[in-house]
Amino acid sequence: MSNGIVYLVGAGPGDPALITLRGMECLKIAEVVVYDYLANEQLLNHAPESAERIYAGKIGGRHNQGQDEINNVLVEKAKNGKIVVRLKGGDPFVFGRGGEECEALRNAGISFEVVPGVTAAIGASAYAGIPLTHRDITASVAFVTGQEGKEKNESNIDWDRLSLGGGTVVFYMGVTTLRHNMQRMVEHGRSPDTPVALVRWATTPCQQILVGTLADIADRADECGFKPPAVTIVGEVVSLREKLQWFDKRILCGKKIIVTRAAEQAGEFSVKLAARGATVLECPTIRLVEPDSWQLLDLAIRDLQNYDWLILTSGNAVRFFFQRLESLGLDARALAHCRVCALGPKTADEVRSFGIKPDLVPTDYKAEGVVEEFSRLDLLNSRLLYPRADKARDVIPRELKLLGAHVDSPVAYRNIFPERLPPETLFALEKRSVDCITFTSSSTVQNLAAMLGEELMLDMLKGVLVASIGPITSKSCRDLGLKVDIEPAVHTLDALATALEAHFG
Ligand code: SAH
Numbered sequence: 191m192s193n194g195i196v197y198l199v200g201a202g203p204g205d206p207a208l209i210t211l212r213g214m215e216c217l218k219i220a221e222v223v224v225y226d227y228l229a230n231e232q233l234l235n236h237a238p239e240s241a242e243r244i245y246a247g248k249i250g251g252r253h254n255q256g257q258d259e260i261n262n263v264l265v266e267k268a269k270n271g272k273i274v275v276r277l278k279g280g281d282p283f284v285f286g287r288g289g290e291e292c293e294a295l296r297n298a299g300i301s302f303e304v305v306p307g308v309t310a311a312i313g314a315s316a317y318a319g320i321p322l323t324h325r326d327i328t329a330s331v332a333f334v335t336g337q338e339g340k341e342k343n344e345s346n347i348d349w350d351r352l353s354l355g356g357g358t359v360v361f362y363m364g365v366t367t368l369r370h371n372m373q374r375m376v377e378h379g380r381s382p383d384t385p386v387a388l389v390r391w392a393t394t395p396c397q398q399i400l401v402g403t404l405a406d407i408a409d410r411a412d413e414c415g416f417k418p419p420a421v422t423i424v425g426e427v428v429s430l431r432e433k434l435q436w437f438d439k440r441i442l443c444g445k446k447i448i449v450t451r452a453a454e455q456a457g458e459f460s461v462k463l464a465a466r467g468a469t470v471l472e473c474p475t476i477r478l479v480e481p482d483s484w485q486l487l488d489l490a491i492r493d494l495q496n497y498d499w500l501i502l503t504s505g506n507a508v509r510f511f512f513q514r515l516e517s518l519g520l521d522a523r524a525l526a527h528c529r530v531c532a533l534g535p536k537t538a539d540e541v542r543s544f545g546i547k548p549d550l551v552p553t554d555y556k557a558e559g560v561v562e563e564f565s566r567l568d569l570l571n572s573r574l575l576y577p578r579a580d581k582a583r584d585v586i587p588r589e590l591k592l593l594g595a596h597v598d599s600p601v602a603y604r605n606i607f608p609e610r611l612p613p614e615t616l617f618a619l620e621k622r623s624v625d626c627i628t629f630t631s632s633s634t635v636q637n638l639a640a641m642l643g644e645e646l647m648l649d650m651l652k653g654v655l656v657a658s659i660g661p662i663t664s665k666s667c668r669d670l671g672l673k674v675d676i677e678p679a680v681h682t683l684d685a686l687a688t689a690l691e692a693h694f695g
Contacts, residue, residue: 200307
């Protein structure tokens with residue numbers, strides 16, 4: 191068997207969107223991913239489901255021994271012909287032991303490539319609003335390990351130059367050694383008044399910043415129990431933050447928002463809220479599963495040439511329908527004689543992704559929108575296929591039958607609810623630290639009530655803002671005793687995110 195390859199990929203500092211396109215390409219073809227504590231786990235979702243995921247923190251015990259074992263895993267997996275992605279926080283070659291891993295691979299005759307990443311100092315600089323260099327302030331910057339020189343009598347760091355050179359200094363791994371390093375800079379000549387910023391979990395919703403001076407930052411950090419991982423930025427540039435900060439100024443910053451959705455759908459909406467600064471707690475209340483039986487849908491699919499219209503009212507309906515089509519050995523050509531109606535632009539996009547241009551896209555995003563559009567057509571004796579969720583309302587079949595159509599509405603997927611809430615979400619609800627909960631369909635709220643019990647749900651959501659995507663979902667909320675605080679005029683996720691922004695802004 192020929193050897194595989196190892197890609198050392200920089201995952202970026204935390205925000206998963208900061209990985210490079212090349213890094214993403216590698217992840218998408220990975221057969222094995224060996225990832226670090228500091229690499230955002232959300233990135234693993236981009237690797238194929240079949241890829242083996244190995245948490246490097248679990249390999250080996252002590253530090254150095256652990257590194258040898260990681261090297262061995264990389265070598266062995268690649269020797270078995272695998273495409274291995276070694277996903278490392280920040281950049282692989284900045285305090286990432288990427289050099290050692292490459293040496294081990296070269297010694298073993300394994301091919302490798304290195305994909306750079308946004309290193310923590312750069313991520314922290316951007317998201318804290320602290321330019322590391324500035325024409326009027328400083329022309330140089332140094333990245334320094336904070337772990338050096340504590341035990342060693344002989345340090346590899348040239349403290350004199352670092353301190354007197356006047357450039358910006360960024361310490362990595364320097365929270366536990368903060369006091370020592372700050373003192374050293376002062377002893378070697380940097381003014382004790384020099385501004386310092388600690389940036390923890392840079393670029394993530396948990397980003398935390400503490401500002402002080404060389405003289406007092408260690409006391410301040412002790413006072414608030416400041417913990418790693420963080421970088422320490424030392425230099426006059428830190429004072430620019432007052433004017434340039436932006437990340438912590440976004441409207442939803444500091445707001446904890448629960449997103450109740452089907453697990454496989456939550457991502458997109460969560461990303462929108464996180465981009466506006468929110469801390470998003472995902473709470474899957476729906477799991478989409480196959481129907482009890484495919485029989486009715488299969489019959490319809492095999493008879494597609496005899497239908498006039500296919501009506502798809504959600505992205506889920508589209509996905510389950512086309513998956514089934516494919517399972518039956520068919521593809522989009524089976525729809526050659528059938529027109530397609532897609533409810534709303536998102537559903538239409540999903541339909542297009544399967545190579546079909548929808549003929550009709552009602553812009554009122556409710557079942558009633560479909561009925562209204564169809565009421566303009568002559569439907570007498572036409573045959574309509576409406577693959578639906580098991581709990582879908584019966585508005586479409588009922589009303590379209592009244593217009594003279596034959597409507598078949600086989601179940602294409604079922605909504606079931608998971609048994610419990612994710613621990614993080616439950617914990618936040620119990621601690622009463624949640625600001626807002628969003629419901630994007632009736633089943634999200636009904637299932638949450640079923641998961642928690644109605645009484646407990648009402649109790650836990652006391653004082654929590656309720657945001658609902660539209661009137662039908664809102665009615666379901668009210669039926670369960672919840673007061674709806676936010677409902678956008680247009681019933682899309684974008685509009686819901688904007689409405690939240692307007693509310694908190
Ligand atoms: N290769 C990584 C650094 C690994 S060393 C990179 O290029 O960023 C680990 C140190 O990186 C941590 O102790 C901390 O100082 C820093 N670090 C990594 N991610 C960070 C983050 N999101 N916020 C602040 N510091 C981070």
